[in-house]
Amino acid sequence: MPTKVICIANQKGGVGKTTTAVSLAHGLALRGKQVLLIDLDPQGQVATALGRNSEPGVFYLLTMGASPQETSFVQSCIRSSGREGLYLVPGDQQTMAAQTVLNARYQPVSSIRASIQRFCKDGLHYVIFDTAPSVGGSRNGRCGRPISSSSQPPPSFCLQMGSGRSSR
Ligand SMILES: Nc1ncnc2c1ncn2[C@@H]1O[C@H](COP(=O)(O)OP(=O)(O)OP(=O)(O)O)[C@@H](O)[C@H]1O
Numbered sequence: 001m002p003t004k005v006i007c008i009a010n011q012k013g014g015v016g017k018t019t020t021a022v023s024l025a026h027g028l029a030l031r032g033k034q035v036l037l038i039d040l041d042p043q044g045q046v047a048t049a050l051g052r053n054s055e056p057g058v059f060y061l062l063t064m065g066a067s068p069q070e071t072s073f074v075q076s077c078i079r080s081s082g083r084e085g086l087y088l089v090p091g092d093q094q095t096m097a098a099q100t101v102l103n104a105r106y107q108p109v110s111s112i113r114a115s116i117q118r119f120c121k122d123g124l125h126y127v128i129f130d131t132a133p134s135v136g137g138s139r140n141g142r143c144g145r146p147i148s149s150s151s152q153p154p155p156s157f158c159l160q161m162g163s164g165r166s167s168r
């Protein structure tokens, strides 16, 4: 099964994005799936919701290259959630600096799609992104483009999903 990528996004704040991302990830892990949560929000609340520390893992994920050494370093940023099958790449305020780095390199934020390829193997079933409440920056490029989206998004959030195959 190819790794499925799910992004929880809404430009409004406080509408339940993080709660949805963490709950969805936890529920999938309880069903025996291997799930990686990636926190693109500089508030770093995915980690705190899981009782872990905010860290600059996402900064390294977004800014480091694809050499074996850099890939190894980024993979070392994955943290256990303390729950079976559920892992996270925590974020913190440095996630904001990553946007500046990407801009300086003229590197589109859609490069996140390539960045997560280093995780999309070894039996990983889902990558779930939590995002910041804004319409710019890394939120827009979390996967490069939505591959498919729910036809009737619930009013409080937009759930965009992708599995590496276009349904459009
Ligand atoms: N389904 C729900 N029912 C009631 N309260 C909820 C629900 N989902 C989330 N909340 C509460 O709403 C508040 C905001 O939730 P959350 O932090 O998930 O929103 P967010 O969209 O991620 O916020 P931000 O934009 O600041 O990142 C929290 O106090 C959370 O406990």
Ligand SMILES: [Mg+2]
Residues within 6 Å of the ligand: 017, 018, 019, 041, 045, 130, 131
């Ligand atoms: Mg949030």
